[in-house]
Amino acid sequence: MSNNEQHSKPLLRVQELRTWFYTFGGLVKAVDGVSFDLAPGEIMGLVGESGGGKSMIGFSIMGLIDPPGRIEGGRIEFNGKNIAGLSEDEMRVIRGKEIAMIFQDPMTALNPLYTIGNQIEETLALHTALSARERRAKAIEMLHKVGIPQPEQRLSHYPHQFSGGMRQRVVIAIAMIAKPRLLIADEPTTALDVTIQAQLLRLMRQQVVENGTSMILITHDLAAVSQMADTIVVLYCGRIVEKGPAEDIIARPRHPYTRGLIDSIPHETAENDGPKQRLSQIPGNVPDIRKLPPGCAFAPRCSRASERCRMQDPVLMEHNAIAMGSGKLRPHAVACHHPLAVSP
Amino acid sequence: MIKRLIQMVIVLWAVSVLVFVMMSFTGDPTFMMVPLDATDEQIAQARRILGLDESHLVQYWRFLSNIAQGDFGRSFVFRQPAMTLILERLPATLEIVFLAMVMALLVAIPLGVYAGANPKKPASRAVMAGSLIGISLPGFWLGMVLIFVVAVKLQWLPSSGRGPTTEWLGMRVSFTSWEGFRHLILPAITLSVGTLAILMRIIRAEMVEVMKQDYIKFARAKGAPAKVILFKHGLKNALIPLVTVFGLMLGDLIAFATLTETIFAWPGIGKLLVDSIYRGDRPVIVVYLMFVALMFVVVNFIVDVCYALIDPRIKIK
Amino acid sequence: MASSQPIPATRARSRMQRFFASEFFHNYKRNLSAVLGSLIVLGFLVMVTIGPLIVSQNPYDVSQLDLMAAFKPPAWLAGGSSEYWLGTDGQGRDVLASIVYGSRISLIIGLVAMGGACLLGTTLGLIAGFYGGRLDAVIMRIADIQLSFPSVLTALFLMSAFGTGLDKVLIALISVGWVVYARTVRGSTLRETQKEYVQAARVSGLPNRKIILRHVLPNVLTPLIVVATIQVGTFVLIEASLSFLGVGVPVTQPSLGLLIKNGFDVLFSGLWWVSIFPGLFIMLLVFGINLLGDFLRDELNPRLK
Secondary structure, three states: OHHHOOOOOOOEEEEEEEEEEEEOOEEEEEEEEEEEEEOOOOEEEEEOOOOOOHHHHHHHHHOOOOOOEEEEEEEEEEOOEEOOOOOHHHHHHHEOOOEEEEOOOHHHHOOOOOOHHHHHHHHHHHHOOOOHHHHHHHHHHHHHHOOOOOHHHHOOOOHHHOOHHHHHHHHHHHHHOOOOOEEEEEOOOOOOOHHHHHHHHHHHHHHHHHHOOEEEEEEOOHHHHHHHOOEEEEEEOOEEEEEEEHHHHHHOOOOHHHHHHHHOOOOOOOOOOOOOOOOOOOOOOOOOHHHOOOOOOOHHHOOOOOHHHHHOOOOOEEEEEEOOOOOOEEEEEEOOOOOOOOOO | OHHHHHHHHHHHHHHHHHHHHHHHHOOOOHHHHOOOOOOHHHHHHHHHHHOOOOOHHHHHHHHHHHHHOOOOOEOOOOOOEHHHHHHHHHHHHHHHHHHHHHHHHHHHHHHHHHHHHOOOOHHHHHHHHHHHHHHHOOHHHHHHHHHHHHHHHOOOOOOOOOOOOEEEOOEEEOOOOHHHHHHHHHHHHHHHHHHHHHHHHHHHHHHHHHHOOHHHHHHHHHOOOHHHHHHHHHHHHHHHHHHHHHHHHHHHHHHHHHHHHHHOOOOOHHHHHHHHHHHOOHHHHHHHHHHHHHHHHHHHHHHHHHHHHHOOOOOOO | OOOOOOOHHHHHHHHHHHHHHOHHHHHHHHOHHHHHHHHHHHHHHHHHHHHHHHOOOOOOOHHHOOHHHOOOOOOOOOOOOOOOOOOEOOOOOEHHHHHHHHHHHHHHHHHHHHHHHHHHHHHHHHHHHHHOHHHHHHHHHHHHHHHOOOHHHHHHHHHHHHOOOHHHHHHHHHHHHHHHHHHHHHHHHHHHHOOHHHHHHHHOOOOHHHHHHHHHHHHHOHHHHHHHHHHHHHHHHHHHHHHHOOOOOOOOOOOHHHHHHHHHHHHOOOOOHHHHHHHHHHHHHHHHHHHHHHHHHHHHOHHHO
16 A cells, blocks of 8 residues: 655655643643644645644644644645745645645535536636636546536536535545645545545545655544555554554554454455454543543553652654565654563 | 425514504594594494494404405505505615615725724724614714704705606606715615624624634635635625624615604604504505515525525525 | 422522523523623613612702703813713703613613513414414414515604603514514414423313413523514613604603614714714613523524534
8 A cells, every 4th residue: 555655755744733722611732732744645644633633633733723723833745845834825825736625615615606616616727827618628527426416407506406426526526626735634524425425535545646646534434544555654642653654553552442343344345254352442531631640541541550640741752663565664653651562 | 495485474464463463452543533523423334434434353354354455444544555654765765775885884894894804903892883883872862963964054064855857767866966976875874883883893804703713814815815815715604693683774774764864854654654653554564564564574595595695505495 | 300309498509509400501602792792781781770869860850950051072082070970961961871761761661661571472373382283373464574574674664653661662672673583483383282281281281372381482492582572672771762763762761762863963063972982881781682682592492502
């Protein structure tokens, strides 16, 4: 899966990103010192429970953080240029053209009062000099690509005339039509039927690979990520607890939280002869992010937690891991005082 | 469609009953017709001519069948068909109502959209405070202030009357000449303030809700500039409730035109109504009522059609 | 719901304390416009209750009027006298005194009409919502038709039919004001009667009247507070319009609106204070009421929170 990997500079480099929300209930550090790189064509899974600040990383990159939220610090280098703190006008040129985003709920992401043709062509009208006829042709082509039958007729239909899955295909078409270099998909299948989820993930992957687009797939569904992503970043309470090559993280998780997430995936691929395992669950809930305990945020839910965990914040430490397949060395980092042993 | 037509007829019929009942309970128009020193014989004769000697049911039936035939009776005062009087004065009223509506929309939409999109900004709060004052002040009083300041003190604009009129599409209108237009300005401003304030508040409230929607964020994620986001994606969604109240707004404008026309001595149907009420000119009041009712019914129908035009999810029933 | 029997005084105090500690009061203190609104309304209430004792004359006692003092401008203008702060009208009436008495009439009309409309509308709304059927259809159709007519116009017609008078103004205002309560109450009654406790009360054979008064009514009242508050302001404005057109209160009991009308006749001679000041007071009063109403709507309407 790592054949997309290139030796060029990263397309996106996020460094020490901090996005904070100043709410009435207190300061919410939704994103608190997050760093990662994304190579051109790479698919990265951003995983964590809901409320873990995953979406806010996506919105921060898009420059769509609204008050009371603010990018408090850090850099977001896109194509070598820091885009954190760009003005609305400067960001506008990037949004939709360079970086596109897919939202969680296709039922609300489309404007109910305009035909989908209008909404697909809008992106082109904003970012290209194509004529109306060319835009229409492109829109038809795009609808066809995302698997909407009879695209010519469907162009003049309104969102309410589509099912949820079809609407999300339209949203994907809108996001991909300007051939962005980075696609941020924020829980793109969560709101849909399980049967449609896999189809759409496959569709997105195909679109991304076809265009050489990098993608950040934000989800709480580790199973989906394990099938799609090259790398995985696991987030807990606004911080990265583990990141590394996807197969490596799935096969050899080092953070107890990642382990917990993996154990809560139903093993449909498990050996038929194996005993039926009960799905395990991480005990407790995501803590109130406004009142995080000192030390490791996961400590209260962690069976391996020691006194040190409750006192001292663990730092993200790199270990070298051998990526499966390519045999190349790729960094695997974990923020834990007592990481799980790498069992062969 | 047929169902709506039947509904419209029922509403009009209900209004005719109400009007008739109200009019039967109010004073006896006979005394408007006869000299002060009339004999009993003369009074009885006048009652017979007016048809007041018959039972209420018969009177109502005659009233209804006359209306159905387009005969709305003659004004006691002007000795002319009441309908003619109304139609003669209608253009004057439509002129200020229309201008007031346009002014209200032109000011309310940008301010409402701005205040709705940036609810926390001081300018938005100022806009809201201003609109609250706008709905709190008596419109006719504002008209008086304008007359005093602009017409009496500064002498920039005329204080009353309609000015010269010209024929336009078969109506006599003022706005075609500069002098006539000058006469229009103050009444139209006076009339528009209340509507403007209410419109602005509705647009703001709707915009606040609309701006929270995902499709707005998605439009931003597409790279749409503020203008497109506010006016294409935002305003159109905020317009639906606005269109709903538009019929009511028009009704209010017509109602408040009675006051505005009285202050500015503007010869429209509102002033005619007030004068007719003073003089007990019953047929004119009746025609006014029926006419206005018809207008509202028609406007509400148009509103429903607009509704369907704006929102593809709504079908005309 | 205390288990033992508390001493009434303590209970009252604890209720007060609870109110001051509540989120409602907390938000109230932080909301400048709410505080301003209630100060204005409070100011008016004080003015109309003790104002007549303070102002120098009763403007409707002819023996107290001084024709020599007619058309005096406000005190700060040339020719003004400190005796008449806001000037005098053509009969030598102190404009400020007229405003104090006029505010009283305007406010009484607004409050009483609101009370009447609320009572009538709530009753009809409860009946329509609870019993449903033909009664419901008739009440709501009447409401619909009436709503399609602007209330000023309806009131104007009623007044033209009734003739002037305080009582008639009240009747006209109540006739146009009940609809909004009836619709609100009917809606919440329909929702409320679906709930289990009402169904249970019905099954247990409690008489309808008791179910309505004890179970339904208390639960449909909250949204009415906002409607009622704003309606007082609306009524003050409608009454002013009617009186301005000469079909409102009689000349012997002039409201603020009638004061404006009286002043309008002399406005063109430059005697602006006779009409402008009463209008300013109407604006201030209604503004205060609306500020308060806005705050209450934000607080009591859970949909917006």
